[in-house]
Amino acid sequence: MSHKENTAEVESSNMTGTEDPTNDEMLVQTDVSDGLSASTSVSETTNAETIIRADDINVWYGDEQALQNISMEIPENSVTAMIGPSGCGKSTFLRCINRMNDLIDVARVEGELTLRGKNVYDDDVDPVALRRRVGMVFQKPNPFPKSIYENVVYGLKIQGIEGDYDEIVEESLKRAALWDEVKDRLHESGLDLSGGQQQRLCIARAIATDPEVLLMDEPASALDPVATSQIEDLVEELAEDYTVVIVTHNMQQAARISDKTAVFLTGGELVEFDDTQKIFENPESQRVEDYITGKFG
Amino acid sequence: MSTDDLETDLTRKTENSPRELLTRSFFFLCAALSVVTTISIVALLVTEAAKFFTLTAPLMGVTGETASIVDFLTGTTWQIHNKEFGVLALVSATLMITIGSAIIALPLGVATAIYLSEYASKQARSVLKPALEILAGVPTVVYGFFALIYITPAIGVVLPGIGTFNILSASIVVGIMIIPMVASISEDAMSAVPDDLRQAGYGMGATKFDVSTGIVVPAALSGIFSSFILALSRAIGETMAVTVAAGAQAKFLNPLDPSSYLEGALPMTAAMVQLLTGDITGGGLAYRSLFAIGLVLFVITLIMNIISDYVAQRYREAY
Numbered sequence: 015m016s017h018k019e020n021t022a023e024v025e026s027s028n029m030t031g032t033e034d035p036t037n038d039e040m041l042v043q044t045d046v047s048d049g050l051s052a053s054t055s056v057s058e059t060t061n062a063e064t065i066i067r068a069d070d071i072n073v074w075y076g077d078e079q080a081l082q083n084i085s086m087e088i089p090e091n092s093v094t095a096m097i098g099p100s101g102c103g104k105s106t107f108l109r110c111i112n113r114m115n116d117l118i119d120v121a122r123v124e125g126e127l128t129l130r131g132k133n134v135y136d137d138d139v140d141p142v143a144l145r146r147r148v149g150m151v152f153q154k155p156n157p158f159p160k161s162i163y164e165n166v167v168y169g170l171k172i173q174g175i176e177g178d179y180d181e182i183v184e185e186s187l188k189r190a191a192l193w194d195e196v197k198d199r200l201h202e203s204g205l206d207l208s209g210g211q212q213q214r215l216c217i218a219r220a221i222a223t224d225p226e227v228l229l230m231d232e233p234a235s236a237l238d239p240v241a242t243s244q245i246e247d248l249v250e251e252l253a254e255d256y257t258v259v260i261v262t263h264n265m266q267q268a269a270r271i272s273d274k275t276a277v278f279l280t281g282g283e284l285v286e287f288d289d290t291q292k293i294f295e296n297p298e299s300q301r302v303e304d305y306i307t308g309k310f311g
Numbered sequence: 312m313s314t315d316d317l318e319t320d321l322t323r324k325t326e327n328s329p330r331e332l333l334t335r336s337f338f339f340l341c342a343a344l345s346v347v348t349t350i351s352i353v354a355l356l357v358t359e360a361a362k363f364f365t366l367t368a369p370l371m372g373v374t375g376e377t378a379s380i381v382d383f384l385t386g387t388t389w390q391i392h393n394k395e396f397g398v399l400a401l402v403s404a405t406l407m408i409t410i411g412s413a414i415i416a417l418p419l420g421v422a423t424a425i426y427l428s429e430y431a432s433k434q435a436r437s438v439l440k441p442a443l444e445i446l447a448g449v450p451t452v453v454y455g456f457f458a459l460i461y462i463t464p465a466i467g468v469v470l471p472g473i474g475t476f477n478i479l480s481a482s483i484v485v486g487i488m489i490i491p492m493v494a495s496i497s498e499d500a501m502s503a504v505p506d507d508l509r510q511a512g513y514g515m516g517a518t519k520f521d522v523s524t525g526i527v528v529p530a531a532l533s534g535i536f537s538s539f540i541l542a543l544s545r546a547i548g549e550t551m552a553v554t555v556a557a558g559a560q561a562k563f564l565n566p567l568d569p570s571s572y573l574e575g576a577l578p579m580t581a582a583m584v585q586l587l588t589g590d591i592t593g594g595g596l597a598y599r600s601l602f603a604i605g606l607v608l609f610v611i612t613l614i615m616n617i618i619s620d621y622v623a624q625r626y627r628e629a630y
Contacts, residue, residue, distance in 0.1 A: 117513060146516030156507035159530050169515040172525065219515070 065090040065227065065257050066111060071125035073106050073115065073282070080106045081282040084125070088274070093253045095268035095290065096261045098278030099305070104261045105153075106282070108229050111259065112148040113141040129227070146173050149225035153232040155212035157204035157219070162187075162196050165204045165215055169223035182222055190218035191248055210241025217248065221256070228252060230260040234267065246271050265306060269294050277302045356609055359602035376596045383603060389561035389577065391586075391597045398607055400563040404478065404576035405608075407566045408553055411482025412489060412546045417539055419486075420493025421528075424535075427494065428501035429523045447491035455555025458484035463556070476558030476575035484556055485549050489542040496541065500534020501527050533626035540619035544612045550580035557581055579608050 066088040073081040081103045088094045096104040106115065113134060115121040126133050134144050146169075157165050166183045169175075183200065187193040192214040196207070204215050213233055220228060230249070234242040249271050252258055262268050268275050269290060276287040279301055286293060286302045297303045325331060361367040365377040378396050386397020423443070427436060462480040467473050504527050512522040528535065558575025561582065565571050577585070583604055591597040 112514065114510070114514065117510075142516050142518050144516075145514060150514035152507065152510060152514070154507055156505075156511040158508060158511065158526060168512075168525075172512075172515065172517050172521045216511070219511075223515070 063090045064088065065130060066259070067126075067128045068107070068110070069126040069128070071107070071110055071123065071127055073103070073110060073124075074120075074122045075118070076120040079282060081110075084282075084284045086276060086284060086287045088257065088259060090257050091253060091255070092273040093249060093258045093260060093271055094274045094276065095272035096259070096276045096278060097263070097265055097268045099280060100263070102278040102280055103282035104276075104278045105231050107278070107284075108231055108259060108261050111227070111229055112145045112150055113139075114145075114150065116141050146223065147225050148227040148229060149220035149223065150229045151213070151216050151220050151231070151233045154236050155209055155216055157207070157212050157215050159203065159205055161201045162204050162207070162215060163200040165219050166222050168219060173223055175223060186218040186222040187215075189221060189252070190214045191244060192218055208241075210237045210244060213237060213241070213245060214248070217245075217252075221252070225256070227257045227259065230258060232261050232263060235263065242267075265294075277305065279305065353609070356602055356606045359599060360606040363596070363599035363603045378596065378600070378603075387563035389582065391591070391600070394596065396596075396600050396603070397563070398579075398604060400561045401577055401579040401582045401604065402607070403564050403566055404557065404562070404578040405547055405580070407478045407564060407572060407576070408482050408485055408549075408557065408578055409543055409546045410566055411478065411572060412486035413539075413543055415483060415486030416489045416493050416542055416546075420490045420538065420542070421497050421535060423490065423494040424497035424501055425523050425528065427498045429519065429527060443491040443494055446487070447495075449488075451488065451549065451551040452555060454484045454488055455552040458552065458556035470573065473573050474558070474575050476556065476560075477573050478557055478564070478576055479572040481553045481557035481578075482572065484552050485546050488549065488552065489545050492542045492545060493538045496538030497531065497535045500531035500538070503534070504530045533623050536622045536626065537619050540615050540622065544615040544619075547615070548580065548608065548612055550584060553578045554581040554584045559585060579604050583608075 064087040068084050068086050068088075071081055071084040072079065084103075084107055096107060098104050109115045110123055110127055111129075111134075113123075115123055123135060125135075127135060129144070129148065132139070149169075158168060160168070163183055166186050167179050170177070170179060170182065184193060184197075187196060192211060195211060196215075204212065207215060213236075217228075217233070233249075234245045237245065246267060249258055249260060253273075260268075260272065272290045274288065275290040275293040277285050277293060277297075277299075279285045286297055286299050288298075293302065294306060297306060358371065362371045362373045363378055364380040364383065366380050368374075368377040376394070378394070383396050383398055385399065386395065387399045387403075388395045388397045389400040423439075427439060431439060458480045459475070462483050463473065463475060463477065466477075466480055473479070508526050508530060509522050512526045517525070557578055559577060559581070560575055561577040562574065564574060564576055583601055586597060586601045586604075589597075
């Protein structure tokens with residue numbers, strides 16, 4: 015299976031880094047240079063640095079196993095798509111990355127998931143601190159019942175980030191391609207916007223705090239085709255500065271916007287993980303081919 | 312089936328069948344009963360109170376003693392035997408108990424609601440919810456004795472020289488009484504806040520405290536305000552506990568002066584109980600003052616209800 019080869023390959027290049035006690039310093043350095051490398055980076059995923067590495071992740075909801083032995087490497091400054099039929103665990107995996115599963119009483123996660131080499135399931139990791147570095151956009155647009163402005167600055171306020179809020183709001187809304195539509199009514203309720211605008215507001219809210227990773231859980235599934243294509247364009251742009259991990263049930267969407275694609279199939283199994291082009295043109299697994307060509311799922 | 316049968320089947324008017332008419336009338340009567348009762352009570356209050364005032368008594372054909380409506384509404388002395396009917400003496404006591412109980416119940420009730428809605432585990436909820444319901448079900452006269460026997464002596468330890476009957480202990484006990492109301496209505500409002508909003512908050516790296524106070528409480532604000540106003544209406548109308556604990560001596564006190572809470576006074580409801588259980592004769596001036604107080608009380612609670620409705624409409628969040 016190709017994803018195993020792939021994993022092994024990147025692992026060998028990464029193993030020493032993970033095990034190295036000086037890794038924390040490297041972490042800091044990567045952080046500092048992040049802004050520089052981001053602006054010049056091209057979505058050339060094969061050479062990109064791995065930012066998230068899952069190693070043998072298993073998730074249970076009560077007695078039911080939702081994910082089985084998931085291992086994958088997600089490269090930096092790229093779009094990684096997770097596709098698969100309903101209930102295959104793709105959203106569950108996404109929620110492992112920022113430990114949102116912690117909020118579900120019956121959920122249990124086993125295995126190792128590292129963000130820049132640090133296992134986020136270590137006892138000393140604060141999920142609140144983790145979520146400040148890993149932003150999330152949800153399936154259903156969920157702006158707070160506050161003004162557009164207050165929505166965008168919410169993360170800055172709770173995280174105690176100081177700065178010129180007006181400027182950050184403008185910049186975040188511009189990057190979320192919403193500025194022109196709302197610049198004259200920043201102090202009206204975010205709930206008065208259309209569904210597509212609300213979702214872009216949620217994206218602006220998520221990027222205002224400048225996280226390293228942006229998780230998106232079917233961000234366009236509740237939107238009409240026009241709004242969907244706006245979100246897709248946006249995702250491709252965001253990947254220049256952020257690592258985007260996106261769950262989608264729309265295979266065309268995955269093919270259009272992602273650099274790498276992970277195919278989950280029923281039972282919480284990661285069947286194949288590879289470059290998007292390879293997955294869609296020449297998948298290793300027959301099951302993946304059947305799924306992609308619409309024979310099931 | 313012949314075509315004739317089919318025709319009758321299709322044209323039969325079930326809506327006007329005797330059974331439908333009967334059940335509809337029955338349900339209408341049940342619903343109408345409460346409306347009729349309300350109208351009767353208001354009519355009784357208004358007509359009897361009208362007989363009390365000099366201004367309106369002639370209209371009601373009353374020739375006996377009457378009282379000035381201006382003196383009633385602005386007077387600060389309530390002495391039936393001296394024919395002094397200054398309702399502000401009673402209103403001040405009611406107001407103080409309302410303020411005092413609000414200071415206790417509103418923060419505690421909302422904090423309880425936040426705990427129940429956001430923090431409590433299933434087990435904690437399963438203990439706390441029934442405990443609150445029991446608190447709401449204790450007969451109010453029991454609360455009155457609780458104030459007299461436990462709360463007042465306990466206050467006496469800190470503030471020696473406090474009287475047996477005092478506004479402070481009545482306020483505390485009324486506050487305890489209305490906590491369940493604030494807590495349960497506020498908790499309903501908080502539970503109705505969509506989980507999406509909490510998820511959004513947590514996804515941004517908010518702590519539980521950030522989410523509870525910065526997202527859930529503001530989103531549930533209209534329900535929380537409603538709970539406040541309903542609880543305050545309850546405090547204003549509360550009778551048995553304050554009759555037992557607050558005292559029997561009408562006295563005009565300044566609600567803004569903390570030391571006046573240590574004194575006893577006569578709230579409106581307690582004054583009415585006193586009038587009813589005393590040796591006043593039916594038809595006399597003192598008897599009619601009962602309805603005048605009742606009308607004032609009714610108007611105050613009506614205003615509270617209108618405010619509550621307005622707040623609920625105005626600040627309702629459509630998620």
